[in-house]
Amino acid sequence: MEYSYVFLILLLPFLSFIVLGLAGMKMPHKTAGLIGTLSLGIVTALSYYTAFCYFTAERGVDGTFATMVPYNFTWLPLGVLNFDLGIMLDPISVMMLIVISTVSLMVHIYSFGYMHGEKGFQRYYAYLSLFTMSMLGLVVATNIFQMYLFWELVGVSSYLLIGFYYPLHAAVAASKKAFIVTRFADMFFLIGILIFGFYTGSFSFSFAGNVVMGDGATPFIPVDVVRAVAAGGFIIPTALVLMFIGGAGKSAMFPLHIWLPDAMEGPTPVSALIHAATMVVAGVFQIARLFPLWIEYAPGQMSIVVYVGVFTAFYAAAVACAQSDIKRVLAFSTISQIAFMMVALGVCLPGHDGAVLDNHAQLGYMASMFHLFTHAMFKACLFLGAGCIIHAVHSNEMSTMGGLRKYMPITHITFLISCIAISGIPPFSGFFSKDEIITACFAYSPVVGWIMTAIAAMTAFYMFRLYYGIFWGTENKELHEHHTPHEAPLTMTIPLIILSVITLTCGWIVNFGSFVSASGLDYEIHLDKQIAITSTVIALISIALATYIYKGEKQPIADILYKRFPKLHRAAYKRFYMDxxxxxxxxxxxxxxxxxxxxxxxxxxxxxxxxxxxxxxxxxxxxxxxxxxxxxxxxxxxxxxxxxxxxxxxxxxx
Incomplete structure (x- = not known):
């Protein structure tokens, strides 16, 4: 059977979790780490092989990629409404397999150096395996209920990893906060699923289109959207909005964002996994997976996604400009960038004839998925780079840093590459994906377009404020006399190099729209020169402003601004008192x-x-x-x- 091996992508990390969870404490640290890393290495190889086979396979007669379902079986039969479990491969799920496995493998390798000598090393790798398996299961789900099951497993995994340092009160409090806030949002997700299932008679993603079933798999039950629409035009929109609330909680959209900054209490490699490849992108993936329903039955409600995303992006960028903890700067940066992806999906509207194939809808969907892909790589690099810095100076505060470029050249270069990429400067990957998002926003509304351009400029400013505060600025010589900073070991720097190389090259992927698009057909990417030049110039001005204020050993302008606007600075530093x-x-x-x-x-x-x-x-x-x-x-x-x-x-x- 074609793709009959794909069950191993879920089985291997699950077996790794079981083995390390039950027998890990009896193993040497290196053995436990090798088991977890080797299992993820095989999963990554299988994911890349699956992507190669899938995207090079012959397309259907309509020119779209077939939706492959190698496995699908009924888990709980409940009359007409069954709970099924299976594996579905389509463009966005295959793309997510690449993202999750790549970043997770880098985190596994990196953790050999970062977590060396930590108590609970084996338990840490067991949790990583569970976390990875949960997210992989979420993206290959064949139905909404299966997605919800793995969605909750992702929440449990994050709770365990955020609270890894359980003797610390702050870590325990952060893990409980993340668990409670996301469970509150997930309640709405579950209600939306139940409403959708009750009125349509199915949980299946049957709107996938060209579905090819594997041997022995049961066919999808057709979604009776006619019944739902007949019951009232508000049924499907209501269900989708409730599901979006669940996605907003998982992706830390305002005002359900409060758990994510505190999640920095977990080990830094965990932060990279949560922020880049797993938990926070689950909400974006949920909207993308249900996109055909949004575009067909709830186009008016997509404005909710836009407004929530725009405000969240601005709020998080404003807070990031005032943070002194480098991990919290990156945390709020993630919130802002995930909001970019949400906005890109929200600005998709069908054409005047209601056709899903409208060029505008295609652009926003493709841009969101493209930015998810590029952001995962450079944000993972940034977090792992932050881990190297913390490993060197034993502090998260920028005041203990400064001048580290002389001591940590590899970390410095890879961090700089990622900063340039997230700022949207060509030819780095972030430019290509973010420019497409801004173009889609301008097509939706010039006001939204200019707001998102300004937020992109804020991104460039706070990222280079962070960069100069770490690698330039005033060197803390008194602290360095007691502990001279040094470059991280190869187990930590090799993942940085790999991720920075991907960041440099993945923007040049030959037409990302030919792999992932709203319709499944090829979507040719055409840069809007006017928007591209405008956004690039504004980003360069923001970088120049950050350079002027923060590069020197002394920062008189920053001090003047702080003295002139102390209340505004404190409000931003305190996250505008949302906690x-x-x-x-x-x-x-x-x-x-x-x-x-x-x-x-x-x-x-x-x-x-x-x-x-x-x-x-x-x-x-x-x-x-x-x-x-x-x-x-x-x-x-x-x-x-x-x-x-x-x-x-x-x-x-x-």
């Missing part, structure tokens, strides 16, 4: 005004009612206990008394 707002809402509103009355009602009314029933039963039992004394003479007296009483009653009635 405090959520604490107020949860503690002062939900807990005090909702939870406290419910708790009082539960204790005094519900518990009181059952306590009264228990007391009444006990009292009644105590009252009638003498009737069952076991004394035969007493029974005889009661019997005779009853007999006489009944006789008298009968005589009176007669």
């Amino acid at each position: 405090e707002v959520w604490m107020f809402i949860t503690h002062k509103v939900i807990f005090r005004l909702v939870s406290t009355p419910i708790a009082w009602f539960d204790r005094h009314v519900v518990d009181g009612t059952f306590d009264f029933i228990a007391w009444g039963s006990n009292a009644a039992g105590e009252t009638i206990r003498p009737w069952q004394s076991g004394d035969v003479r007493q029974y005889a007296v009661w019997f005779l008394t009853g007999t006489v009483a009944l006789t008298l009653v009968l005589l009176c009635l007669l």
